[in-house]
Amino acid sequence: MNRNSDDPDSAFGRSLDDVFRALADHHRRRILSLVRARDGDLSESDLASLLVAEESGKPLLDVTDNEHQRVHTQLRHVHLPKLAETDLLRWNEARGTVATGLLGAAAPILDGASADADSGELDGVLSALAVERRRTLLSVLREKDALEPGELAERVAVREVRRGAGESTPTPTDDEIASVRASLRHSHLPKLAGVGLVDRDEDGVSFDGHPAFDPRWLHLADE
Structure with a gap:
């Protein structure tokens, strides 16, 4: 699945319902936040390591192979397809890289999400x-x-x-x-x-x- 379209009009091919639905998962919100914080492409492997480190509170060097593989599998089979489908991420499946997509309404939703809110509670609200x-x-x-x-x-x-x-x-x-x-x-x-x-x-x-x-x-x- 190659989602590298640079056509901004494709942002209007999704509904606001689609955006809220895609963001109603704390893993996907964290993925977007990590990718937004970096310029250019980010490899799936690096993204998986960053996710493990952030969610577990451990240094990158302490991320185990099993932890990395588990999260990498979830990325490829669950979260990246969903975010690419709504153009929130540009995912080059062949190269194994991701980059910020056409955020549109997703940006103010991500920015407005309270850092103090319980992640599960926010999932339910969104x-x-x-x-x-x-x-x-x-x-x-x-x-x-x-x-x-x-x-x-x-x-x-x-x-x-x-x-x-x-x-x-x-x-x-x-x-x-x-x-x-x-x-x-x-x-x-x-x-x-x-x-x-x-x-x-x-x-x-x-x-x-x-x-x-x-x-x-x-x-x-x-x-």
């Missing part, structure tokens, strides 16, 4: 944000203290039908609002509540922030 409707939902909730489910569904539906509509202001149909409400109830709200991004009580649904969440992530598509 995974939950890998669906556009959930990001729209949170954007709506950040403007209100709390909303009952019906009003929340209507506001989300309005934003969705007007996204990309230019100066026109289309109105969602009752069926569209009902469909949004059903998806919020059965899928999106449980997922967001499960990672602590929303609260649900008798007052409705609310969002009060999260230590692993950067609100700027909700506006990446606008930048």
